Amino acid sequence: MVEESNTEKGSWSIRGVSPDIRQAVSTQAKKSGIPVGQYIEQAIREKIKSDRNGGKSLTIVGKAPVSLQDANEFVGMIATLAGAGVEIPPTLSRNAVSLLNRVGRDVRKGTTSA
Helix, strand or coil, rough: CEEEEEECCCEECCCCCCCHHEEEEEEEHHCCCCCCCHHHHHHHHHHHHHHCCCCCCCCCCCCCCCCCEEEEEEEEEEEEHHHCCCCCCCCHHHHHHHHHHHHHHHHCCCCCCC
């Protein structure tokens, strides 16, 4: 998908990225008016920043309450991908529904986490 040439650091590419993600990234980069490599770099930086700020992973299994922020980020990610024309896999859709059901249960119990 990406083969950026950088005279200072050489060039590299990313393998194993599905065609629908490649197309979505290309489309979003064009809409943003920036090169694909810059778009990907910004997305990676945002993900790293989010991970460092505590949103490391969204765990659906277990008894701990679901973080409303994590649930919002997860659903927002799916909405962003769908808005970019990426077909959402059925398992991801099921996970989202399961997560929202769990958030609803936690809200009713008064056990959600911020």
